Amino acid sequence: MTGPKVDIGRDLVAFVAAQSSYKVADAAGESYPETADAIRVIGASAGGTIAYNPREDKFGTATAVPGIQQKRTAEGSLEGYVMPSGTRTTAPDIDELLTTSGWTKVDRSGTTTTVSGGSSTAQKVTLASSSGFVIGDAVIVETTATSEIYEMRRVTAIDTGGTNISVEPPLTFSPAASANVKGAIAYKPNDTRDTSEDALCAWIMNNNSADRLGGWTPGSNSITMGGEDAARISVSGTARRHDRLFQTELASPLSTGGTTGVSITVNDALASSGDLLNTYWTLDDASAGGSTTPENLKLTAISGTTWTVTRRALSSSDPGTTWPAGTTLTPYRPTGTYAGDPVPATSGSIVFAAYGGATAIELEASATTLDCGFGLTYREDIMGDAYKVGGYVMSPREVTATLSGWTLYENNMKAAMKAFDVTSIAGSTSQQITVATVCGQYEGFMFGWCAPRLRVTDVSLDRGAEEVALDLTGRCEGTSSGADEVILMFG
DSSP states (O other), X not given: OOOOOOOOGGGOEXXXXXXXXXXXXXXXXXTBOOGGGEEOOSEEEEEEEEEEEOOOSOOSSSSOOOOEEEEEEEEEEEEEEOOOOSSTTSOOTTHHHHHTTXXXXXXXXXXXXXXXXXXXXXXXXXXXXOOOOOTTOEEEEESSTTOOOEEEEEEEEEOTTSOEEEEESOOSSOOOTTOEEEEOEEEEEOSOOOTTTOOEEEEEEXXXXXXXXXXXXXXXXXXXXXXXXXEEEEXXXXXXXXXXXXXXXXXXXXXXXXXXXXXXXXXXXXXXBSOOTTOEEEEEOGGGTOOOOOEEEEEEEEETTEEEEESSGGGOOOOSSOBOTTOEEEEXXXXXXXXXOOOBGGGOEEEEEETTOSOOEEEOEEEEEEEEEOOEEEEEOOTTOSBSEEXXXXXXXXXXXXXXXXXXXXXXXXXXXXXXXXXXXXXXXEOOEEEEEEEOOSTTSOEEEEEEEEEEEEEEEETXXXXXXXXXEEEEEOOTTOSOSOEEEEO
């Protein structure tokens, strides 16, 4: 006797892939998930609605009457740890999630050099050779030669010969001769996000069911770091469509023979919602205690309980046996591949300086939150389209950060006061600090973000605590280079 066919929470997996267009196509990653697109998640959600507007004509009754069907809407979210790959030159598993949801990757990980002589300062690093770095790159700098302990920063200036780089905020040390300086992988906001290029297909799957978000365009990224937890990222936004696939069973045996245009009968007329055409399914008798090699099918047509399928899909082998009635049909789910581990806050640091300042101060902070609102304006209610959203255009971004700590004068309170100092920046007065928040200190296992110009807008004091707590909240603003109000860094 088998138990109830229920979805198990611990069996949650997610796959995220860039779509070939805003609409779901019959293509890898869109009609089925792929192994390489797997990402580990803590939680995920996906859903859609079909609204019905009440009719306004009169029926002579107070009873609710049939409504008028409206367009389909959809949205989804993912939350997981931010996990560097473990190799500085390899992008994290969430690379495609980032590059298709508002970020542009700048990979300088192939660039390595060392510190020359003893003339370097915390703000300016003298290099042994022309580096190839450009302004805005992320770099890791070894604290001392052979220490293998690094700090990660953003490059803010380079001399003509490329042998001197300035970083922000300044390092907490002056680099010693022969210490390593290595490029990292950075992600900066994308100013050219486009409907036809930047849409995701997300598969959120458990053991018996799958949600597919097509044309998913996340407009919100939130990153938290600190406390007793590792860095986390949550991504959410609107999708064009949502399809849900549920496990079903063969209602009659499936004999061997034939590959394309094969008819099968399932137990449910439609055990799923949405458009199932060109989706992939797995025949497997494991739930009944069998041991037959699974077979993958591609669904090409539906008529009631009759499905037309292509057998031996995705290179699966027809086992050469008859599949009996009752054999389980489950949405196809490959075994994902993953890299990296969460980076705990035990080796983290938060460093700030007055904008353009040469002295770094370490904040004694318990946690940070970075909220990236990547504004999107959706193209809606297109005639002849069953889906509410038909595309989007970019609208202004809004990126904010909160640094949480205590009222320590020499660091936290000084940061707050520095932020409210009036200084001249590019001919205008402003109150800004440069902040870098980093978890990890070993090559391949570092993640952080840098805000070149954080304009602190609020200093909040919690006077109810034993030690008065402090929150610095501000708006991340870009430099004259543009699209650099914040950068994510993997080193």
